[in-house]
Amino acid sequence: MADASPDLPTTPRASAPLPDFCSxxxxxxxxxxxxxxxxxxxxxxxxxxxxxxxxxxxxxxxxxxxxxxxxxxxxxxxxxxxxxxxxxxxxxxxxxxxxxxxxxxxxxxxxxxxxxxxxxxxxxxxxxxxxxxxxxxxxxxxxxxxxxxxxxxxxxxxxxxxxxLQARIRPHFLFNSMNAVAALIRVDPDAAERTVENLAELFRAALGSEGAAQGTLGEEWRLVDQYLEIEALRLGARLQVERDIDTPEALPMPRLLLQPLVENAIRHGIQPSRAGGVVRLGGRRVEGGVAVTVDNPLADAPATPGTGHGLRSVRERVRLQFGERATVKAEARDGRFVVTLFLPEVARARPGRR
Known part of the structure; x- marks a missing residue:
C-alpha cells in the first residue's frame, strides 16, 4: 500500500559565511x-x-x-x-x-x-x-x-x-501611565487619548517585532519626547525640560536606548523633590561620533533606591551595538547627575557588527 502522506519540504542547508575578501x-x-x-x-x-x-x-x-x-x-x-x-x-x-x-x-x-x-x-x-x-x-x-x-x-x-534587554520596561511606568489616563478620561479626554497613543508607540518600540528593535537616533529623540509628555501629565509644573540637540537623525541605534536614562533622571532627580527641577537633554557631534547627555538635579530627599538595571542595560546595549569604542559615563557634577554617551558614527554591525 502506497504511503499517502505528502512529502515534507526540505530546508536547504544554510550557506557558510565567507570572509570579506574586499577588506x-x-x-x-x-x-x-x-x-x-x-x-x-x-x-x-x-x-x-x-x-x-x-x-x-x-x-x-x-x-x-x-x-x-x-x-x-x-x-x-x-x-x-x-x-x-x-x-x-x-x-x-x-x-x-x-x-x-x-x-x-x-x-x-x-x-x-x-x-x-x-x-x-x-x-x-x-x-x-x-x-x-x-x-x-x-x-x-x-x-x-x-x-x-x-x-x-x-x-x-x-x-x-x-x-x-529590549523587551524590558519598568512595570511602575505602565501603572503610573494608566493611572494618569484613568484620571484624565473625564477631565481631559483629548489628553487621555494622546497619552494612550504615546504609550502605544513606546510599547511598540519596547515589545515589537525584531525588525522594529532597530531604530535611529532621530526616532529615539521622538520616543523620549512622547515619554516626557506622559510624565508631564503626572508631574505637572514640577518637570521642566531643556533641550540642546544637534545630532544626525539617521544614526542607527537600538530602540528605547535613551528612555531608561530619562526615566532614571525623573525618578531620582525630579520625583523626590517637591519643587521638581530641570532635566537637560543634550546631543552634539564630536570627533568620530556623537555625544549624548542626560542630566538631572541631585534631589535633597533620598530617592527610592533602584536596582541599577536601567544604566546597566544601556551600557550593555551600547557595547553590543557600537563596540568597545562607545562609552557610557555616569557621574555627579556641580549638584547634578550627568550621564554621557559617546556613540561612534561608524558602528559595528550589531546585531549586525560583522
Missing part, C-alpha cells in the same frame, strides 16, 4: 600566506638559494594575492549562494585554478625570455606551486571558516541579549 585584513592575510609560500619554496631542498630568486618569488606572490583578492571580492556574491560549505570549496577551486594558470604563464614567459627565474622544468614549477598553494590555502580557508562560525555564534548570543 584590507583579508588582503594582508593573503600577502602573508603568499610570502610564506615563497619562502618555503626557496628553502626547499634543491631550490635556488639566490636572494634574487626569493625577491622575485615574493613579488610574484604579492601580485597574485592582490589579483586573487580582486577576483574573490567580485565573485563572493555568486559563491555565497551555494549551500553548506560549498562556498569555501569554490574559493579553493578558484585559488588553485588561478595559481595554476598564472604559474604556467610565468614559467612559459621566463623560459622564452631566458631570464632563468624559474626552475628548468616548467611542469615541476607548476606542480610545486600548486602543492604549496593547495595545502596553505586549505589551512587558511579552514581558519576563515572557524572564525566565521565563531562570529555567527557570538552574533547570535549578542542578538539574544539585545532582545532580552
Amino acid at each position: 584590507l585584513p583579508t588582503l594582508f592575510a593573503l600577502l602573508v600566506v603568499g610570502t610564506i609560500t615563497a619562502c618555503l619554496m626557496w628553502l626547499a631542498p634543491g631550490g635556488d638559494l639566490r636572494v634574487s630568486s626569493l625577491s622575485v618569488g615574493v613579488l610574484y606572490t604579492a601580485w597574485l594575492a592582490i589579483l586573487l583578492t580582486v577576483v574573490l571580492c567580485k565573485a563572493k556574491p555568486l559563491m555565497q549562494r551555494l549551500p553548506g560549505i560549498l562556498p569555501y570549496a569554490a574559493v579553493w577551486l578558484v585559488l588553485m585554478s588561478m595559481v595554476g594558470l598564472t604559474s604556467a604563464v610565468v614559467a612559459w614567459l621566463d623560459h622564452n625570455l631566458g631570464a632563468g627565474l624559474t626552475p628548468p622544468s616548467m611542469a615541476r614549477f607548476v606542480r610545486d606551486t600548486l602543492l604549496a598553494t593547495g595545502l596553505l590555502g586549505a589551512a587558511m580557508l579552514r581558519y576563515f571558516y572557524v572564525v566565521a562560525q565563531w562570529q555567527v555564534r557570538v552574533e547570535a548570543v549578542a542578538q539574544a541579549q539585545v532582545a532580552a
